[in-house]
Amino acid sequence: MEFLDVVRRRKTTNGPFRPDPVSREHQRLLMEVAGRAPSQLNSQPWRFVIVENRDTIERIARISGESMTEAMSNGSFFERYKPYFRFSAAEMQEKRSGMLFDKLPAALRPFTGQVFTKRGQKLMNAFRVPQTLGEENRRLVAGSPLLLGVMLDRSEYRPGELSSFYSVFSMGAAMENVWLTTAELGMGIQFVSFPMEVPGKWALIEELLRVPAELELMAVYRLGYLPAEAQRPAIDWSSHERKLPSQYVFRDSCDTPELGWDADENPPRPGV
Ligand SMILES: Cc1cc2nc3c(=O)[nH]c(=O)nc-3n(C[C@H](O)[C@H](O)[C@H](O)COP(=O)(O)O)c2cc1C
Known part of the structure:
Protein backbone atom coordinates (compact mmCIF):
# COMPACT_ATOMS: atom_id res chain seq x y z
CA MET A 1 0.00 0.00 0.00
CA GLU A 2 1.18 3.54 -0.61
CA PHE A 3 2.26 5.19 2.63
CA LEU A 4 -0.40 7.93 2.47
CA ASP A 5 -3.10 5.33 1.80
CA VAL A 6 -2.00 3.54 4.94
CA VAL A 7 -2.27 6.75 6.96
CA ARG A 8 -5.72 7.44 5.50
CA ARG A 9 -6.96 3.90 6.02
CA ARG A 10 -5.77 3.51 9.61
CA LYS A 11 -8.77 3.03 11.83
CA THR A 12 -9.89 1.67 15.14
CA THR A 13 -11.61 -1.71 14.85
CA ASN A 14 -14.78 -1.93 16.92
CA GLY A 15 -15.96 -5.26 15.52
CA PRO A 16 -14.63 -8.81 15.65
CA PHE A 17 -11.47 -10.13 14.04
CA ARG A 18 -11.00 -13.34 12.12
CA PRO A 19 -10.08 -16.15 14.52
CA ASP A 20 -6.81 -16.92 12.68
CA PRO A 21 -3.69 -16.46 14.78
CA VAL A 22 -1.46 -13.50 13.93
CA SER A 23 1.53 -15.00 12.14
CA ARG A 24 4.87 -14.90 13.92
CA GLU A 25 6.26 -12.97 10.97
CA HIS A 26 3.63 -10.26 11.40
CA ASN A 42 16.98 7.13 22.24
CA SER A 43 15.77 5.86 25.61
CA GLN A 44 13.30 3.38 23.99
CA PRO A 45 11.22 3.31 27.18
CA TRP A 46 8.57 0.92 25.79
CA ARG A 47 8.20 -2.77 26.57
CA PHE A 48 5.60 -5.07 25.03
CA VAL A 49 3.96 -8.29 26.09
CA ILE A 50 2.36 -10.32 23.31
CA VAL A 51 -0.45 -12.50 24.64
CA GLU A 52 -1.81 -15.47 22.71
CA ASN A 53 -2.56 -17.77 25.63
CA ARG A 54 -6.32 -18.50 25.42
CA ASP A 55 -6.82 -18.67 29.16
CA THR A 56 -5.14 -15.30 29.74
CA ILE A 57 -7.08 -13.68 26.88
CA GLU A 58 -10.36 -15.02 28.25
CA ARG A 59 -9.59 -13.78 31.76
CA ILE A 60 -8.71 -10.33 30.47
CA ALA A 61 -11.88 -10.40 28.36
CA ARG A 62 -13.95 -11.13 31.46
CA ILE A 63 -12.30 -8.27 33.37
CA SER A 64 -12.87 -5.96 30.41
CA GLY A 65 -16.56 -6.86 30.01
CA GLN A 93 -20.80 17.58 11.22
CA GLU A 94 -20.91 20.74 13.31
CA LYS A 95 -18.37 19.68 15.96
CA ARG A 96 -16.19 17.56 13.62
CA SER A 97 -14.76 15.65 16.57
CA GLY A 98 -15.87 13.01 19.02
CA MET A 99 -17.74 9.79 18.39
CA LEU A 100 -21.08 9.45 16.63
CA PHE A 101 -23.28 6.67 18.02
CA ASP A 102 -24.78 5.79 14.67
CA LYS A 103 -25.76 2.21 15.46
CA LEU A 104 -28.27 1.71 18.25
CA PRO A 105 -31.03 -0.86 18.78
CA ALA A 106 -34.42 0.60 17.70
CA ALA A 107 -35.71 0.44 21.30
CA LEU A 108 -33.02 2.87 22.45
CA ARG A 109 -33.13 5.43 19.66
CA VAL A 115 -28.63 9.75 27.77
CA PHE A 116 -26.73 12.18 29.99
CA THR A 117 -29.54 12.68 32.48
CA LYS A 118 -30.32 10.66 35.60
CA ARG A 119 -33.50 9.46 33.92
CA GLY A 120 -31.50 8.40 30.85
CA GLN A 121 -29.10 6.42 33.01
CA LYS A 122 -32.05 4.74 34.76
CA LEU A 123 -33.58 3.84 31.39
CA MET A 124 -30.31 2.44 30.14
CA ASN A 125 -29.98 0.37 33.27
CA ALA A 126 -33.59 -0.78 32.91
CA PHE A 127 -32.87 -1.89 29.34
CA ARG A 128 -29.70 -3.58 30.70
CA VAL A 129 -27.60 -1.67 28.19
CA PRO A 130 -24.45 -1.84 30.39
CA GLN A 131 -24.81 -5.64 30.64
CA THR A 132 -25.40 -6.04 26.88
CA LEU A 133 -22.40 -3.89 26.06
CA GLY A 134 -20.22 -5.52 28.68
CA GLU A 135 -21.03 -9.00 27.38
CA GLU A 136 -20.42 -7.88 23.81
CA ASN A 137 -17.09 -6.37 24.84
CA ARG A 138 -16.12 -9.59 26.65
CA ARG A 139 -16.87 -11.58 23.49
CA LEU A 140 -14.91 -9.18 21.29
CA VAL A 141 -11.84 -9.35 23.50
CA ALA A 142 -12.13 -13.12 24.05
CA GLY A 143 -12.48 -13.62 20.30
CA SER A 144 -9.28 -11.73 19.56
CA PRO A 145 -6.33 -13.90 18.58
CA LEU A 146 -3.79 -11.59 20.18
CA LEU A 147 -3.57 -9.00 22.94
CA LEU A 148 -0.70 -6.59 23.23
CA GLY A 149 0.27 -5.04 26.55
CA VAL A 150 2.38 -1.88 26.38
CA MET A 151 4.53 -0.99 29.33
CA LEU A 152 6.87 1.81 30.29
CA ASP A 153 10.08 1.48 32.20
CA ARG A 154 9.41 3.20 35.54
CA SER A 155 12.94 4.63 35.58
CA GLU A 156 11.77 6.66 32.54
CA TYR A 157 8.18 7.08 33.69
CA ARG A 158 7.79 9.05 36.90
CA PRO A 159 4.51 10.99 36.74
CA GLY A 160 5.04 14.70 37.25
CA GLU A 161 8.55 14.69 35.78
CA MET A 171 5.28 5.27 23.46
CA GLY A 172 2.62 7.03 21.39
CA ALA A 173 5.03 7.18 18.45
CA ALA A 174 5.81 3.47 18.83
CA MET A 175 2.12 2.60 18.95
CA GLU A 176 1.34 4.75 15.93
CA ASN A 177 3.93 2.76 14.00
CA VAL A 178 2.20 -0.44 15.11
CA TRP A 179 -1.23 0.99 14.30
CA LEU A 180 -0.21 2.07 10.79
CA THR A 181 1.43 -1.28 10.14
CA THR A 182 -1.77 -3.14 11.07
CA ALA A 183 -3.42 -1.26 8.18
CA GLU A 184 -0.70 -2.45 5.83
CA LEU A 185 -1.06 -6.06 7.01
CA GLY A 186 -4.87 -6.27 6.73
CA MET A 187 -5.16 -6.26 10.50
CA GLY A 188 -7.22 -4.25 12.97
CA ILE A 189 -6.50 -2.94 16.45
CA GLN A 190 -8.48 -1.56 19.37
CA PHE A 191 -7.73 -0.39 22.89
CA VAL A 192 -8.98 -2.56 25.76
CA SER A 193 -9.41 0.34 28.11
CA PHE A 194 -12.44 -0.23 30.35
CA PRO A 195 -10.40 -1.95 33.07
CA MET A 196 -8.70 1.44 33.52
CA GLU A 197 -12.05 3.06 34.28
CA VAL A 198 -12.86 0.94 37.32
CA PRO A 199 -10.71 0.98 40.46
CA GLY A 200 -8.82 -2.26 41.04
CA LYS A 201 -9.42 -3.83 37.62
CA TRP A 202 -6.19 -2.73 35.95
CA ALA A 203 -4.18 -4.29 38.79
CA LEU A 204 -5.85 -7.64 38.00
CA ILE A 205 -4.55 -7.44 34.45
CA GLU A 206 -1.07 -6.45 35.63
CA GLU A 207 -1.13 -9.51 37.86
CA LEU A 208 -2.24 -11.81 35.03
CA LEU A 209 0.53 -10.48 32.79
CA ARG A 210 3.02 -10.65 35.66
CA VAL A 211 4.13 -7.08 35.03
CA PRO A 212 7.28 -6.59 37.15
CA ALA A 213 7.56 -3.73 39.66
CA GLU A 214 9.97 -1.80 37.43
CA LEU A 215 7.39 -1.57 34.62
CA GLU A 216 4.04 0.20 34.41
CA LEU A 217 1.31 -1.27 32.22
CA MET A 218 0.13 1.69 30.15
CA ALA A 219 -2.28 0.11 27.66
CA VAL A 220 -3.68 -3.14 26.35
CA TYR A 221 -4.80 -3.58 22.74
CA ARG A 222 -6.57 -6.38 20.92
CA LEU A 223 -5.35 -7.23 17.43
CA GLY A 224 -6.20 -9.61 14.64
CA TYR A 225 -6.87 -9.93 10.94
CA LEU A 226 -9.94 -8.15 9.61
CA PRO A 227 -12.85 -10.14 8.18
CA ALA A 228 -13.82 -9.43 4.55
CA GLU A 229 -17.02 -7.74 5.72
CA ALA A 230 -16.77 -5.55 8.83
CA GLN A 231 -19.38 -6.54 11.44
CA ARG A 232 -20.62 -3.86 13.77
CA PRO A 233 -21.52 -4.42 17.43
CA ALA A 234 -25.20 -3.86 18.46
CA ILE A 235 -24.30 -0.45 19.83
CA ASP A 236 -21.55 1.17 17.85
CA TRP A 237 -19.91 4.48 17.05
CA SER A 238 -17.97 5.90 14.16
CA SER A 239 -15.41 8.67 14.20
CA HIS A 240 -14.31 9.36 10.64
CA GLU A 241 -14.98 13.08 10.95
CA ARG A 242 -11.97 15.31 11.42
CA LYS A 243 -11.59 19.00 12.23
CA LEU A 244 -10.88 21.32 9.35
CA PRO A 245 -7.28 22.53 9.01
CA SER A 246 -8.41 26.05 9.97
CA GLN A 247 -9.53 24.63 13.32
CA TYR A 248 -6.13 23.22 14.21
CA VAL A 249 -3.45 24.82 12.02
CA PHE A 250 -2.08 28.35 12.41
CA ARG A 251 0.28 30.29 10.20
CA ASP A 252 3.30 32.13 11.64
CA SER A 253 1.56 32.85 14.94
CA CYS A 254 -1.42 31.46 16.74
CA ASP A 255 -3.35 34.62 15.83
CA THR A 256 -3.72 33.42 12.24
CA PRO A 257 -5.62 30.24 11.46
CA GLU A 258 -4.66 28.63 8.16
CA LEU A 259 -7.74 29.27 6.06
CA GLY A 260 -6.61 28.03 2.66
CA TRP A 261 -6.88 24.27 3.03
CA ASP A 262 -10.37 23.58 4.29
CA ALA A 263 -11.82 22.83 0.86
CA ASP A 264 -9.36 19.93 0.36
CA GLU A 265 -10.09 18.38 3.72
CA ASN A 266 -11.36 14.85 4.22
CA PRO A 267 -10.49 13.37 0.86
CA PRO A 268 -12.36 10.08 0.62
CA ARG A 269 -10.43 7.26 2.26
CA PRO A 270 -9.53 4.69 -0.33
CA GLY A 271 -11.83 1.71 0.00
CA VAL A 272 -13.78 3.17 2.93
C1 LIG B 1 -4.90 7.70 23.67
C2 LIG B 1 -6.03 7.01 22.96
C3 LIG B 1 -6.99 6.34 23.73
C4 LIG B 1 -8.02 5.66 23.08
N1 LIG B 1 -8.91 4.93 23.82
C5 LIG B 1 -9.78 4.14 23.18
C6 LIG B 1 -10.61 3.25 23.90
O1 LIG B 1 -10.55 3.21 25.10
N2 LIG B 1 -11.45 2.42 23.22
C7 LIG B 1 -11.53 2.45 21.86
O2 LIG B 1 -12.28 1.67 21.28
N3 LIG B 1 -10.78 3.34 21.16
C8 LIG B 1 -9.91 4.14 21.78
N4 LIG B 1 -9.12 4.99 21.06
C9 LIG B 1 -9.34 5.12 19.62
C10 LIG B 1 -10.09 6.41 19.32
O3 LIG B 1 -11.42 6.33 19.78
C11 LIG B 1 -10.05 6.64 17.81
O4 LIG B 1 -8.70 6.76 17.43
C12 LIG B 1 -10.79 7.89 17.39
O5 LIG B 1 -12.16 7.79 17.70
C13 LIG B 1 -10.65 8.13 15.88
O6 LIG B 1 -11.09 6.97 15.17
P1 LIG B 1 -10.14 6.16 14.20
O7 LIG B 1 -8.99 5.63 15.04
O8 LIG B 1 -10.97 5.03 13.65
O9 LIG B 1 -9.66 7.11 13.17
C14 LIG B 1 -8.10 5.69 21.67
C15 LIG B 1 -7.14 6.38 20.92
C16 LIG B 1 -6.11 7.01 21.56
C17 LIG B 1 -5.05 7.70 20.74
Whole structure:
Protein backbone atom coordinates (compact mmCIF):
# COMPACT_ATOMS: atom_id res chain seq x y z
CA MET A 1 0.00 0.00 0.00
CA GLU A 2 1.18 3.54 -0.61
CA PHE A 3 2.26 5.19 2.63
CA LEU A 4 -0.40 7.93 2.47
CA ASP A 5 -3.10 5.33 1.80
CA VAL A 6 -2.00 3.54 4.94
CA VAL A 7 -2.27 6.75 6.96
CA ARG A 8 -5.72 7.44 5.50
CA ARG A 9 -6.96 3.90 6.02
CA ARG A 10 -5.77 3.51 9.61
CA LYS A 11 -8.77 3.03 11.83
CA THR A 12 -9.89 1.67 15.14
CA THR A 13 -11.61 -1.71 14.85
CA ASN A 14 -14.78 -1.93 16.92
CA GLY A 15 -15.96 -5.26 15.52
CA PRO A 16 -14.63 -8.81 15.65
CA PHE A 17 -11.47 -10.13 14.04
CA ARG A 18 -11.00 -13.34 12.12
CA PRO A 19 -10.08 -16.15 14.52
CA ASP A 20 -6.81 -16.92 12.68
CA PRO A 21 -3.69 -16.46 14.78
CA VAL A 22 -1.46 -13.50 13.93
CA SER A 23 1.53 -15.00 12.14
CA ARG A 24 4.87 -14.90 13.92
CA GLU A 25 6.26 -12.97 10.97
CA HIS A 26 3.63 -10.26 11.40
CA GLN A 27 4.14 -10.20 15.18
CA ARG A 28 7.86 -9.69 14.62
CA LEU A 29 7.19 -6.95 12.08
CA LEU A 30 4.82 -5.12 14.44
CA MET A 31 7.45 -5.19 17.16
CA GLU A 32 10.17 -4.10 14.76
CA VAL A 33 8.22 -1.00 13.69
CA ALA A 34 7.44 -0.22 17.34
CA GLY A 35 11.14 -0.36 18.13
CA ARG A 36 11.98 1.96 15.24
CA ALA A 37 9.97 4.85 16.74
CA PRO A 38 11.76 7.98 17.95
CA SER A 39 12.30 8.40 21.68
CA GLN A 40 13.89 11.01 23.90
CA LEU A 41 17.68 10.44 24.03
CA ASN A 42 16.98 7.13 22.24
CA SER A 43 15.77 5.86 25.61
CA GLN A 44 13.30 3.38 23.99
CA PRO A 45 11.22 3.31 27.18
CA TRP A 46 8.57 0.92 25.79
CA ARG A 47 8.20 -2.77 26.57
CA PHE A 48 5.60 -5.07 25.03
CA VAL A 49 3.96 -8.29 26.09
CA ILE A 50 2.36 -10.32 23.31
CA VAL A 51 -0.45 -12.50 24.64
CA GLU A 52 -1.81 -15.47 22.71
CA ASN A 53 -2.56 -17.77 25.63
CA ARG A 54 -6.32 -18.50 25.42
CA ASP A 55 -6.82 -18.67 29.16
CA THR A 56 -5.14 -15.30 29.74
CA ILE A 57 -7.08 -13.68 26.88
CA GLU A 58 -10.36 -15.02 28.25
CA ARG A 59 -9.59 -13.78 31.76
CA ILE A 60 -8.71 -10.33 30.47
CA ALA A 61 -11.88 -10.40 28.36
CA ARG A 62 -13.95 -11.13 31.46
CA ILE A 63 -12.30 -8.27 33.37
CA SER A 64 -12.87 -5.96 30.41
CA GLY A 65 -16.56 -6.86 30.01
CA GLU A 66 -17.25 -6.56 33.74
CA SER A 67 -15.43 -3.23 33.86
CA MET A 68 -17.52 -1.90 31.00
CA THR A 69 -20.76 -2.97 32.67
CA GLU A 70 -19.70 -1.40 35.97
CA ALA A 71 -18.43 1.86 34.44
CA MET A 72 -21.59 2.28 32.36
CA SER A 73 -24.02 1.41 35.16
CA ASN A 74 -23.02 4.06 37.66
CA GLY A 75 -23.24 7.15 35.46
CA SER A 76 -19.62 8.24 35.88
CA PHE A 77 -18.65 7.05 32.41
CA PHE A 78 -21.25 9.10 30.54
CA GLU A 79 -20.66 12.09 32.79
CA ARG A 80 -16.89 12.01 32.17
CA TYR A 81 -17.01 11.59 28.42
CA LYS A 82 -20.17 13.41 27.42
CA PRO A 83 -18.33 16.25 25.62
CA TYR A 84 -17.26 13.66 23.04
CA PHE A 85 -20.47 11.70 22.46
CA ARG A 86 -22.66 12.64 19.49
CA PHE A 87 -26.04 11.23 18.63
CA SER A 88 -26.80 12.87 15.27
CA ALA A 89 -24.92 13.28 12.03
CA ALA A 90 -25.70 17.02 12.14
CA GLU A 91 -24.02 17.40 15.54
CA MET A 92 -21.02 15.43 14.32
CA GLN A 93 -20.80 17.58 11.22
CA GLU A 94 -20.91 20.74 13.31
CA LYS A 95 -18.37 19.68 15.96
CA ARG A 96 -16.19 17.56 13.62
CA SER A 97 -14.76 15.65 16.57
CA GLY A 98 -15.87 13.01 19.02
CA MET A 99 -17.74 9.79 18.39
CA LEU A 100 -21.08 9.45 16.63
CA PHE A 101 -23.28 6.67 18.02
CA ASP A 102 -24.78 5.79 14.67
CA LYS A 103 -25.76 2.21 15.46
CA LEU A 104 -28.27 1.71 18.25
CA PRO A 105 -31.03 -0.86 18.78
CA ALA A 106 -34.42 0.60 17.70
CA ALA A 107 -35.71 0.44 21.30
CA LEU A 108 -33.02 2.87 22.45
CA ARG A 109 -33.13 5.43 19.66
CA PRO A 110 -35.97 7.53 21.12
CA PHE A 111 -33.97 8.04 24.32
CA THR A 112 -30.70 9.39 22.99
CA GLY A 113 -31.66 12.94 24.02
CA GLN A 114 -31.77 11.79 27.64
CA VAL A 115 -28.63 9.75 27.77
CA PHE A 116 -26.73 12.18 29.99
CA THR A 117 -29.54 12.68 32.48
CA LYS A 118 -30.32 10.66 35.60
CA ARG A 119 -33.50 9.46 33.92
CA GLY A 120 -31.50 8.40 30.85
CA GLN A 121 -29.10 6.42 33.01
CA LYS A 122 -32.05 4.74 34.76
CA LEU A 123 -33.58 3.84 31.39
CA MET A 124 -30.31 2.44 30.14
CA ASN A 125 -29.98 0.37 33.27
CA ALA A 126 -33.59 -0.78 32.91
CA PHE A 127 -32.87 -1.89 29.34
CA ARG A 128 -29.70 -3.58 30.70
CA VAL A 129 -27.60 -1.67 28.19
CA PRO A 130 -24.45 -1.84 30.39
CA GLN A 131 -24.81 -5.64 30.64
CA THR A 132 -25.40 -6.04 26.88
CA LEU A 133 -22.40 -3.89 26.06
CA GLY A 134 -20.22 -5.52 28.68
CA GLU A 135 -21.03 -9.00 27.38
CA GLU A 136 -20.42 -7.88 23.81
CA ASN A 137 -17.09 -6.37 24.84
CA ARG A 138 -16.12 -9.59 26.65
CA ARG A 139 -16.87 -11.58 23.49
CA LEU A 140 -14.91 -9.18 21.29
CA VAL A 141 -11.84 -9.35 23.50
CA ALA A 142 -12.13 -13.12 24.05
CA GLY A 143 -12.48 -13.62 20.30
CA SER A 144 -9.28 -11.73 19.56
CA PRO A 145 -6.33 -13.90 18.58
CA LEU A 146 -3.79 -11.59 20.18
CA LEU A 147 -3.57 -9.00 22.94
CA LEU A 148 -0.70 -6.59 23.23
CA GLY A 149 0.27 -5.04 26.55
CA VAL A 150 2.38 -1.88 26.38
CA MET A 151 4.53 -0.99 29.33
CA LEU A 152 6.87 1.81 30.29
CA ASP A 153 10.08 1.48 32.20
CA ARG A 154 9.41 3.20 35.54
CA SER A 155 12.94 4.63 35.58
CA GLU A 156 11.77 6.66 32.54
CA TYR A 157 8.18 7.08 33.69
CA ARG A 158 7.79 9.05 36.90
CA PRO A 159 4.51 10.99 36.74
CA GLY A 160 5.04 14.70 37.25
CA GLU A 161 8.55 14.69 35.78
CA LEU A 162 9.48 15.80 32.28
CA SER A 163 10.93 12.39 31.43
CA SER A 164 7.48 10.97 32.00
CA PHE A 165 5.93 13.23 29.39
CA TYR A 166 8.63 12.25 26.92
CA SER A 167 8.19 8.56 27.65
CA VAL A 168 4.46 8.70 26.99
CA PHE A 169 5.15 10.73 23.84
CA SER A 170 7.66 8.12 22.65
CA MET A 171 5.28 5.27 23.46
CA GLY A 172 2.62 7.03 21.39
CA ALA A 173 5.03 7.18 18.45
CA ALA A 174 5.81 3.47 18.83
CA MET A 175 2.12 2.60 18.95
CA GLU A 176 1.34 4.75 15.93
CA ASN A 177 3.93 2.76 14.00
CA VAL A 178 2.20 -0.44 15.11
CA TRP A 179 -1.23 0.99 14.30
CA LEU A 180 -0.21 2.07 10.79
CA THR A 181 1.43 -1.28 10.14
CA THR A 182 -1.77 -3.14 11.07
CA ALA A 183 -3.42 -1.26 8.18
CA GLU A 184 -0.70 -2.45 5.83
CA LEU A 185 -1.06 -6.06 7.01
CA GLY A 186 -4.87 -6.27 6.73
CA MET A 187 -5.16 -6.26 10.50
CA GLY A 188 -7.22 -4.25 12.97
CA ILE A 189 -6.50 -2.94 16.45
CA GLN A 190 -8.48 -1.56 19.37
CA PHE A 191 -7.73 -0.39 22.89
CA VAL A 192 -8.98 -2.56 25.76
CA SER A 193 -9.41 0.34 28.11
CA PHE A 194 -12.44 -0.23 30.35
CA PRO A 195 -10.40 -1.95 33.07
CA MET A 196 -8.70 1.44 33.52
CA GLU A 197 -12.05 3.06 34.28
CA VAL A 198 -12.86 0.94 37.32
CA PRO A 199 -10.71 0.98 40.46
CA GLY A 200 -8.82 -2.26 41.04
CA LYS A 201 -9.42 -3.83 37.62
CA TRP A 202 -6.19 -2.73 35.95
CA ALA A 203 -4.18 -4.29 38.79
CA LEU A 204 -5.85 -7.64 38.00
CA ILE A 205 -4.55 -7.44 34.45
CA GLU A 206 -1.07 -6.45 35.63
CA GLU A 207 -1.13 -9.51 37.86
CA LEU A 208 -2.24 -11.81 35.03
CA LEU A 209 0.53 -10.48 32.79
CA ARG A 210 3.02 -10.65 35.66
CA VAL A 211 4.13 -7.08 35.03
CA PRO A 212 7.28 -6.59 37.15
CA ALA A 213 7.56 -3.73 39.66
CA GLU A 214 9.97 -1.80 37.43
CA LEU A 215 7.39 -1.57 34.62
CA GLU A 216 4.04 0.20 34.41
CA LEU A 217 1.31 -1.27 32.22
CA MET A 218 0.13 1.69 30.15
CA ALA A 219 -2.28 0.11 27.66
CA VAL A 220 -3.68 -3.14 26.35
CA TYR A 221 -4.80 -3.58 22.74
CA ARG A 222 -6.57 -6.38 20.92
CA LEU A 223 -5.35 -7.23 17.43
CA GLY A 224 -6.20 -9.61 14.64
CA TYR A 225 -6.87 -9.93 10.94
CA LEU A 226 -9.94 -8.15 9.61
CA PRO A 227 -12.85 -10.14 8.18
CA ALA A 228 -13.82 -9.43 4.55
CA GLU A 229 -17.02 -7.74 5.72
CA ALA A 230 -16.77 -5.55 8.83
CA GLN A 231 -19.38 -6.54 11.44
CA ARG A 232 -20.62 -3.86 13.77
CA PRO A 233 -21.52 -4.42 17.43
CA ALA A 234 -25.20 -3.86 18.46
CA ILE A 235 -24.30 -0.45 19.83
CA ASP A 236 -21.55 1.17 17.85
CA TRP A 237 -19.91 4.48 17.05
CA SER A 238 -17.97 5.90 14.16
CA SER A 239 -15.41 8.67 14.20
CA HIS A 240 -14.31 9.36 10.64
CA GLU A 241 -14.98 13.08 10.95
CA ARG A 242 -11.97 15.31 11.42
CA LYS A 243 -11.59 19.00 12.23
CA LEU A 244 -10.88 21.32 9.35
CA PRO A 245 -7.28 22.53 9.01
CA SER A 246 -8.41 26.05 9.97
CA GLN A 247 -9.53 24.63 13.32
CA TYR A 248 -6.13 23.22 14.21
CA VAL A 249 -3.45 24.82 12.02
CA PHE A 250 -2.08 28.35 12.41
CA ARG A 251 0.28 30.29 10.20
CA ASP A 252 3.30 32.13 11.64
CA SER A 253 1.56 32.85 14.94
CA CYS A 254 -1.42 31.46 16.74
CA ASP A 255 -3.35 34.62 15.83
CA THR A 256 -3.72 33.42 12.24
CA PRO A 257 -5.62 30.24 11.46
CA GLU A 258 -4.66 28.63 8.16
CA LEU A 259 -7.74 29.27 6.06
CA GLY A 260 -6.61 28.03 2.66
CA TRP A 261 -6.88 24.27 3.03
CA ASP A 262 -10.37 23.58 4.29
CA ALA A 263 -11.82 22.83 0.86
CA ASP A 264 -9.36 19.93 0.36
CA GLU A 265 -10.09 18.38 3.72
CA ASN A 266 -11.36 14.85 4.22
CA PRO A 267 -10.49 13.37 0.86
CA PRO A 268 -12.36 10.08 0.62
CA ARG A 269 -10.43 7.26 2.26
CA PRO A 270 -9.53 4.69 -0.33
CA GLY A 271 -11.83 1.71 0.00
CA VAL A 272 -13.78 3.17 2.93
C1 LIG B 1 -4.90 7.70 23.67
C2 LIG B 1 -6.03 7.01 22.96
C3 LIG B 1 -6.99 6.34 23.73
C4 LIG B 1 -8.02 5.66 23.08
N1 LIG B 1 -8.91 4.93 23.82
C5 LIG B 1 -9.78 4.14 23.18
C6 LIG B 1 -10.61 3.25 23.90
O1 LIG B 1 -10.55 3.21 25.10
N2 LIG B 1 -11.45 2.42 23.22
C7 LIG B 1 -11.53 2.45 21.86
O2 LIG B 1 -12.28 1.67 21.28
N3 LIG B 1 -10.78 3.34 21.16
C8 LIG B 1 -9.91 4.14 21.78
N4 LIG B 1 -9.12 4.99 21.06
C9 LIG B 1 -9.34 5.12 19.62
C10 LIG B 1 -10.09 6.41 19.32
O3 LIG B 1 -11.42 6.33 19.78
C11 LIG B 1 -10.05 6.64 17.81
O4 LIG B 1 -8.70 6.76 17.43
C12 LIG B 1 -10.79 7.89 17.39
O5 LIG B 1 -12.16 7.79 17.70
C13 LIG B 1 -10.65 8.13 15.88
O6 LIG B 1 -11.09 6.97 15.17
P1 LIG B 1 -10.14 6.16 14.20
O7 LIG B 1 -8.99 5.63 15.04
O8 LIG B 1 -10.97 5.03 13.65
O9 LIG B 1 -9.66 7.11 13.17
C14 LIG B 1 -8.10 5.69 21.67
C15 LIG B 1 -7.14 6.38 20.92
C16 LIG B 1 -6.11 7.01 21.56
C17 LIG B 1 -5.05 7.70 20.74
